Amino acid sequence: MVASLSLPRILRIGRGAAEELGAVVAGLGLRRPLLVTDAFLVGTGAAERLLGILRGAGLSPALFDGTVPDPTTDSLVPGLEALRAHGADSVIGFGGGSPMDTAKALALLGVQGGRMRDYKAPHVNLGPALPVIAVPTTAGSGSEATQVTVITDSATDEKMMCLGPAFLPIAAVVDMELTLSMPPRLTADTGVDALTHAVEAYVSRKSGPFTDGLALTAIAGIGRHLRRAYADGSDAEAREAMMLAATQAGIAFSNSSVALVHGMSRPIGAHFHVAHGLSNAMLFPAVTAFSVHAAPERYADCARALGVASTADPAASASAALVEALHTLCHDLDVPTPRSYGIDHAAWAGLTPLMAEQALASGSPANNPAVPTAAQIEELYARVYA
Structure with missing residues (x-):
């Protein structure tokens, strides 16, 4: 039996790995990433730290901090507006599972359009999609290394699992220092x-x-x-x-x-x-x-x-x-x-x-x-x- 395996192309794992985020993004030939995160990480200053790292690598990032817990189809709408307004060529999911799931969904919808319902399981999504770079701040979801995103349909309250290589981050930067503030x-x-x-x-x-x-x-x-x-x-x-x-x-x-x-x-x-x-x-x-x-x-x-x-x-x-x-x-x-x-x-x-x-x-x-x-x-x- 042949196993079909999918992993991020780049994995940086270890204390201090976040400092290499700019080099990872630039090394992929990307220039205009959209940093997708939530208000909490903006409030702690962590989002601005990553934006500084990206700018220090010569990149032109923008910020979307409208991620909500257990993202919904409605919560994706302002994210798509931010993606298009910036002319983003990539998406960075920064946070727990919800920001990373949001980033994956935006990366696909930003290229293919349509409704998230169009992409739910058992449909397997091959792409195209914008490259996703994942930077987790919790030790749990594993979304930084998965070809899965979960989005709730705002109209029906159905929590939709969407899967396929289109959702797999091209790179993941896994830094335990980002979890030290977890309650x-x-x-x-x-x-x-x-x-x-x-x-x-x-x-x-x-x-x-x-x-x-x-x-x-x-x-x-x-x-x-x-x-x-x-x-x-x-x-x-x-x-x-x-x-x-x-x-x-x-x-x-x-x-x-x-x-x-x-x-x-x-x-x-x-x-x-x-x-x-x-x-x-x-x-x-x-x-x-x-x-x-x-x-x-x-x-x-x-x-x-x-x-x-x-x-x-x-x-x-x-x-x-x-x-x-x-x-x-x-x-x-x-x-x-x-x-x-x-x-x-x-x-x-x-x-x-x-x-x-x-x-x-x-x-x-x-x-x-x-x-x-x-x-x-x-x-x-x-x-x-x-």
């Missing part, structure tokens, strides 16, 4: 998101030898360092390890796939405006418990990489240890349930059939070791609520 809640949610990426990439029906190694390495790194980064945001060693693991997990799932957790997570984000990493964390233990029977050896490997089982443990007990470890991790990181987060039970129950339908329509549950029915997804939503 504990964001550190936890993005860290569990990265762990979900790695586990789902490994157990996915589309996994392969290339992605397996990256996924297991990422799981091990997250297992050793996530609690440390959560407890002490200034722990540079933990931050750097989490940043590397998030990128490894991103490459893994981009070239394998995500599965049921992500399929069920997107509707929660769309309908209840829960951050993507947090909605994954709410689901992760219960969905894993539902799935382990279908691939106990694969989940056992994940348990061993996470450090909660040994090679001497049989697959059944090791995979059970993984489920228990995920419950414990979410407890230690204070992950709320939908109920404790403040989501109304009647609203949750009322939307459950639609969320199950949307989860299945995304295609991700079909990659899960245990492929669920709509009724089983509804049962899982009911189980995780409290």
Whole structure:
């Protein structure tokens, strides 16, 4: 079987890598990048720092800071206006998953036009698109290395997964110093998101030898360092390890796939405006418990990489240890349930059939070791609520 693999052409990873952003962009023959970020990173001065680095390399950048959490089709409109007004020849996504997803969408729409709905899965987008350079500030989404963007349709509240090489950044600059200001809640949610990426990439029906190694390495790194980064945001060693693991997990799932957790997570984000990493964390233990029977050896490997089982443990007990470890991790990181987060039970129950339908329509549950029915997804939503 031939594996089809896609990675950024250029990866700069390490402390201080952001200082090389201008050289990376200029080296690609680009001159007029649009820096896509959010108001928070403008307020901290981080966006102006990157603009200075770009100008110092002789480039002519412009700024768009209108990114919103979980970007929508409406939020792309002013971004497209900024892109065209600047005559941008490239787009830099600077921030967490939302600015990077926004940058990817703008890069495609800026060339091809149309509606984002035209590009949602299962359609595979080959391009053309403007070159995207990704500069992450969180250790979680892995979007800097994936051929995926997620945009919510403002008219329907559907969280659309759009995929294909057109969305793959041509370059990624991964600098752990940019994560040092992340608060504990964001550190936890993005860290569990990265762990979900790695586990789902490994157990996915589309996994392969290339992605397996990256996924297991990422799981091990997250297992050793996530609690440390959560407890002490200034722990540079933990931050750097989490940043590397998030990128490894991103490459893994981009070239394998995500599965049921992500399929069920997107509707929660769309309908209840829960951050993507947090909605994954709410689901992760219960969905894993539902799935382990279908691939106990694969989940056992994940348990061993996470450090909660040994090679001497049989697959059944090791995979059970993984489920228990995920419950414990979410407890230690204070992950709320939908109920404790403040989501109304009647609203949750009322939307459950639609969320199950949307989860299945995304295609991700079909990659899960245990492929669920709509009724089983509804049962899982009911189980995780409290």
